[in-house]
Amino acid sequence: MFNSKKSFLYAIVFAAFGFTACESNDPEPENDGEVITDVILSFQELNLSGTPTGAITTFKASDPQGIEVGSTPTIDNVTLTKGKTYQMKIEVRNSIENEDITSEILAEADEHQFYFLGTAFVGSSVLTYTYADSSGDLLGVVGKVVVAKSPGFNNANMRIVLRHDLDKNFPGASNPNFENFIQAGGETDLDITFPLILN
Numbered sequence: 001m002f003n004s005k006k007s008f009l010y011a012i013v014f015a016a017f018g019f020t021a022c023e024s025n026d027p028e029p030e031n032d033g034e035v036i037t038d039v040i041l042s043f044q045e046l047n048l049s050g051t052p053t054g055a056i057t058t059f060k061a062s063d064p065q066g067i068e069v070g071s072t073p074t075i076d077n078v079t080l081t082k083g084k085t086y087q088m089k090i091e092v093r094n095s096i097e098n099e100d101i102t103s104e105i106l107a108e109a110d111e112h113q114f115y116f117l118g119t120a121f122v123g124s125s126v127l128t129y130t131y132a133d134s135s136g137d138l139l140g141v142v143g144k145v146v147v148a149k150s151p152g153f154n155n156a157n158m159r160i161v162l163r164h165d166l167d168k169n170f171p172g173a174s175n176p177n178f179e180n181f182i183q184a185g186g187e188t189d190l191d192i193t194f195p196l197i198l199n
Contacts, residue, residue, distance in 0.1 A: 034101050035066040036190050039160070040091040045084055046144065052087050061192050064095070068190065077195045078158055080127075083149040087132070089142050090114065090160070092190065106141060109133070111165050112189075113173070114140025118159030120196045121177045126151045127158070127196070129176045138174055147198065154198045162190035 039061045044052040063073035080086065092101040105112045116129045128146040133139045140162075166173065166186030173184040 034099075034104070034189060035094050035096060036068065036092055036101060037064060037066055037095040038062045038091075038093040039067065039190065039192055040093070041078060041160075041194065042089040042091065043078075043080065043086040043145070046087055050144075059194060061194065062095075066094075066096070067192055073192070075192070075194055077197050079197045079199060080145075080147050081199045082147055082151065084147050086145045086147070087142065088129075088145045090140065092162070102141060105139070105162070106135075109135055109137040109139050110168070111186075113138055113163050113166060113168060114143075114176070115161040115163065115178055115181050116140070116143075116158070116176050117161060117179060118157035118193055120156035120158045122179060124151065124156065126153075126156045126198070131176055138168065138176075140176065143176070151198065156196045156198075158194040158196050160190065160192055160194070161188060163187070164189045 041059045042056050043058075044056045045054045047053045057079075059076040059078045061067060061073050061075040067073045090102070092105065093099065094101055116127075120127045121129055125148045127148070130144045130146075131138050131140055132142050132144045134142065161181060163181055163184070163186045166181070166184040168174070168184070170184035172178050172180060178184070
């Protein structure tokens with residue numbers, strides 16, 4: 001009888017140990033964010049009436065493993081002309097899965113927003129950005145960029161941040177140059193900096 005009780009206690013201890021061991025070895029939940037391998041910025045000059053005119057110039061950042069997980073993305077220098085006004089479009093892709101993530105961003109416009117920071121947009125008068133998405137949403141897939149005529153220097157950095165699931169009604173969140181974007185909640189899907197060269 002004594003041995004039966006002892007065996008029963010051992011069984012309970014082993015079962016409890018096995019349960020806790022399984023719990024501790026469970027993998028951490030993975031981030032469901034999209035893998036972004038390519039970011040393409042397209043610029044087209046706007047005339048005085050605001051109509052796109054002339055050739056489209058593109059600049060690209062890419063990493064085959066994903067920009068947020070790869071070691072060193074390849075990033076083009078963005079070259080713009082002083083005193084010009086441009087329409088800027090952003091295309092985001094996952095070349096691993098051959099996915100156009102831009103279409104998903106547009107479909108979930110109420111949950112996404114691009115912010116434009118760095119020395120090109122904040123604390124200087126180099127570039128001025130205005131949201132110009134056709135839907136009227138503050139999104140940033142399409143925008144207007146005005147280059148200063150006499151910025152005082154020819155080089156700056158264009159930091160582009162894509163936030164997901166933020167509170168768009170948070171005070172300041174409607175500003176495309178909102179440096180405290182983290183306060184509006186959500187997560188960062190993309191944070192990339194392009195060198196800017198002005199001609």
